[in-house]
Amino acid sequence: xxxxAIRTDIxxxxxxxxxxxxxxxxxxxxAHSTTVFAESADGVRVTDVDGNVFLDFAGGIGVxxxxxxxxxxxxxxxxxxxxxxxxAFSVAPYxxxxxxxxxxxxxxxxxxxxxxxxxxxxxxxIENAVKIARHATGRPGILCFExxxxxxxxxxxxxxxxxxxxxLGFGPYIGDVLRVPYAYCYRCxxxxxFPDCTIACVSAIEDHFKRHMDPQTIAAAVIEPVLGExxxxxxxxxxxxxxxxxxxxxxxxxxxDEIQTGFGRTGRMFACEHDGVEPDLLVTAKSLxxxxxxxxxxxxxxxxxxxxxxxxxxxYGGNPVACAAxxxxxxEFERGDLLRRSEAIGVRIEARARxxxxxxxxxxxxxxxxxxxxxxxxxxxxxxxxxxxETDDVxxxxxxxxxxxxxxxxxxNVVRFLTPLTISDDxxxxxxxxxxxxxxxxxxxxxxx
Ligand SMILES: Cc1ncc(COP(=O)(O)O)c(C=O)c1O
Numbered sequence: 001x002x003x004x005a006i007r008t009d010i011x012x013x014x015x016x017x018x019x020x021x022x023x024x025x026x027x028x029x030x031a032h033s034t035t036v037f038a039e040s041a042d043g044v045r046v047t048d049v050d051g052n053v054f055l056d057f058a059g060g061i062g063v064x065x066x067x068x069x070x071x072x073x074x075x076x077x078x079x080x081x082x083x084x085x086x087x088a089f090s091v092a093p094y095x096x097x098x099x100x101x102x103x104x105x106x107x108x109x110x111x112x113x114x115x116x117x118x119x120x121x122x123x124x125x126i127e128n129a130v131k132i133a134r135h136a137t138g139r140p141g142i143l144c145f146e147x148x149x150x151x152x153x154x155x156x157x158x159x160x161x162x163x164x165x166x167x168l169g170f171g172p173y174i175g176d177v178l179r180v181p182y183a184y185c186y187r188c189x190x191x192x193x194f195p196d197c198t199i200a201c202v203s204a205i206e207d208h209f210k211r212h213m214d215p216q217t218i219a220a221a222v223i224e225p226v227l228g229e230x231x232x233x234x235x236x237x238x239x240x241x242x243x244x245x246x247x248x249x250x251x252x253x254x255x256x257d258e259i260q261t262g263f264g265r266t267g268r269m270f271a272c273e274h275d276g277v278e279p280d281l282l283v284t285a286k287s288l289x290x291x292x293x294x295x296x297x298x299x300x301x302x303x304x305x306x307x308x309x310x311x312x313x314x315x316y317g318g319n320p321v322a323c324a325a326x327x328x329x330x331x332e333f334e335r336g337d338l339l340r341r342s343e344a345i346g347v348r349i350e351a352r353a354r355x356x357x358x359x360x361x362x363x364x365x366x367x368x369x370x371x372x373x374x375x376x377x378x379x380x381x382x383x384x385x386x387x388x389x390e391t392d393d394v395x396x397x398x399x400x401x402x403x404x405x406x407x408x409x410x411x412x413n414v415v416r417f418l419t420p421l422t423i424s425d426d427x428x429x430x431x432x433x434x435x436x437x438x439x440x441x442x443x444x445x446x447x448x449x
Contacts, residue, residue: 002430003045004402005053011035012050031165033058033406034399041068044423046404054399055431058406059418062228062260065287066332067422073290073328080324089118089318096323101298103330107269108298110278115304117297118318122259122285123151125295126222128312129281130155132299133220133253136306141218142174143205143252145182146189147230147410150222150257159222161230162410178213180205182227183235186365186376187384194236202242215250220281225271228260231409232374232416234367240275253280253303259295260372263287264333264421267343267370274369290329294322338421345428346371349417352432359436360443362387373417374408379446386411390442397438403431 011019015037036048044067046054059065066073080096089097101116108114117132119125130142144150144159151157152166158173160166167173181189183201192200209215225240227233240256247254256279261271265287272279280303285295293316297304332338350368353375357363364378364387377387377394391413398405408416415435419428 003053003055003427004430004434005051006400006402007052008050010052010400011037012048012052014049018049029165033395034404036399036404043067043069044420044427052402054402054404055419055423055427055434056404057398057417057419057431058404059287059420060291061286061406062265062418063286063291064420065263065265065338066290066329067420068291070290070328070332070422072331073325076324076328077292077321080321083320085321086316086319088315090313090315094320094323096320096327097318100318100323100326100330101296103327104284104296104298107330108282109270109272110300112278113301114298115301116299117304117312118323119295119297119314120293120316120319121151122257122283122295123153123156124314124317125259125283125285125297126150126156126159126255126257127153129255129283129297129299130220130222131312132281132297132303132307133255135311136303137219137251137253139217139219140176141178141213142176143178143180143213143218143221145223145227146179147182147184147227147233148179148222148224148257149227149229176213176217178208178218180208182223182230182233183239184227184231184233185236186233186367199236199239199242202239202246205246209250215252218250218252220253220255221247222255222257224257224259224261225274225277226261226266226369226372228416229408231376231411231414232367232372234369234372234374237275240272240277244275244277244279255279255281255283257283259283259285261369263329264338264342265370265418266372267339267346269333269339271369271372288329289322289326292319292322292325294319294326342371342421345419345421345423346373348425348428349373349432352436356436356439360439362390362439362443362446371417371419371421375415376409377413377415377442379449386413387442387446388412390446391415393445394435394438394442397441398434401434401437403434405435 105114281299
C-alpha cells in the first residue's frame with residue numbers, strides 16, 4: 001500500500017473552513033501554493049486537518065532535508081526548551097551558539113579562520129552579509145544576478161530579480177546594484193550554447209564594469225550556486241569558479257547564497273564544493289535547523305570582525321532552541337548517509353524526468369545538481385514559450401492527487417523537487433507516478449489548444 005491517502009475532496013471541509021478564516025484574518029500578500037492545512041508531519045508525509053496524507057515534495061520550501069519531525073531534532077528541541085528558550089545572546093550568551101559556530105566553520109568550504117553570525121531568516125542573513133562586506137571593503141556596490149532571489153526585505157528585494165509579485169509597488173530600492181545575466185543556458189542572455197560559449201557570460205561582466213559600474217566600487221558579488229526561486233537553474237561546472245576568479249581580480253568579496261542549496265540539497269554539504277570554490281562569506285538558512293527559524297553568515301574571520309561591537313545582532317538571532325535543532329541536523333549528516341542519498345534521489349528523479357521529456361512535449365528542459373532537480377515546462381519547444389498556467393495546473397492536480405509540489409522560475413514554469421533527503425525509493429516512485437499523470441493532463445491540454 002502506498003503512502004498517499006486522499007479521503008476527501010481537496011481541500012477538504014476543515015481546510016475550506018480555515019481558508020475562509022484565513023482570508024478574513026491574514027493579508028492576501030502571504031501566498032500559499034496549496035489550500036490544505038497541515039495537522040501533523042512525519043518524514044516525507046504531511047497529514048492535513050481532514051486526515052488526508054500527502055507526500056511532501058516541497059519540504060517546506062527546502063527546509064526539511066532531514067525529514068519532518070526527525071526524532072533527534074524533536075528531542076533536542078524539547079531538551080533545550082526545558083532548560084531555557086531565550087536569554088538573548090547579547091545579554092546572557094550560551095554555549096550552543098558557540099559550538100554551532102565552531103561546527104559551521106569546520107564544515108563550510110575553506111580551511112581559513114572563520115567566524116559565524118546567527119540571525120533569524122535567509123533575508124536577514126543576506127542583509128548582514130552585505131553590511132559586513134560593505135564595512136570590510138568600504139565599497140557600496142553589490143553585484144547580483146538576473147533570476148536571482150535573495151529575500152523579501154527591502155535590501156534583499158533590491159538584489160532579487162523578479163518584479164511580480166515580489167517587488168511590485170515596494171520600491172524605491174537601493175542604488176549601487178549591478179545586475180548581470182546568470183548562466184541560464186536554456187535561456188542564454190547572449191544566445192550562445194555551452195560549451196562552445198566558454199562561459200562567455202562571465203567575461204561579459206567586464207563589459208558591464210565598463211558601461212555601468214566601476215568594479216572598484218563593488219563590495220560583494222551575491223550569487224546562488226544554483227538558482228532556487230529563479231527556476232532551479234544549474235550553471236555549468238566551472239561557472240562559479242570563474243565568478244570567484246573575477247571577484248578576486250577586482251577585490252570584490254564573493255558571497256555565496258546557499259540558503260536553498262545548502263545542507264546536502266545538491267549532493268554535497270554546500271553547492272560551492274562542486275566547483276571547489278571557497279566563498280569569503282557563505283550564507284545559509286532553511287535546512288540548517290529543520291524548520292526552526294535560524295540563518296547564518298559564515299565568513300573569513302577578519303571580514304566578520306570588521307563591524308564594530310554592537311554593529312551586528314538582534315533580539316532573537318541564534319535562539320538557543322533553534323541552535324539545538326541545528327546541532328541535531330548536523331548530527332544527522334555526520335551519522336547518516338544523507339549526501340549519498342541526495343545524489344541517488346536526484347538520479348532517480350532525473351531518470352523519470354528524462355522519460356517525461358520523451359513522452360510529453362511540454363517538458364522543455366531537465367536540469368539537476370544532486371537532488372536539486374528542475375523540470376522547465378514550455379508551450380512550444382521551438383519558441384520555449386513558458387507554460388506558466390499549465391505548471392500551476394500540474395501543481396494543483398498533484399496536490400489533489402496527494403503530492404505537495406511547488407513551482408519556481410521567473411516565468412513560474414519550473415516544477416522543482418525539494419523532497420526530504422530521507423525519502424525512500426518507494427515514496428519517491430509513488431510521487432513521481434502521480435506527477436506522470438499530472439503532466440499527461442497538462443500536455444494533453446496544450447495539444448488541444
Ligand atoms: C536562495 C535564497 N536566498 C534567500 C532566501 C530568503 O530566505 P528567507 O525566506 O528565509 O528570508 C531564499 C528563500 O527562499 C532563497 O531561496
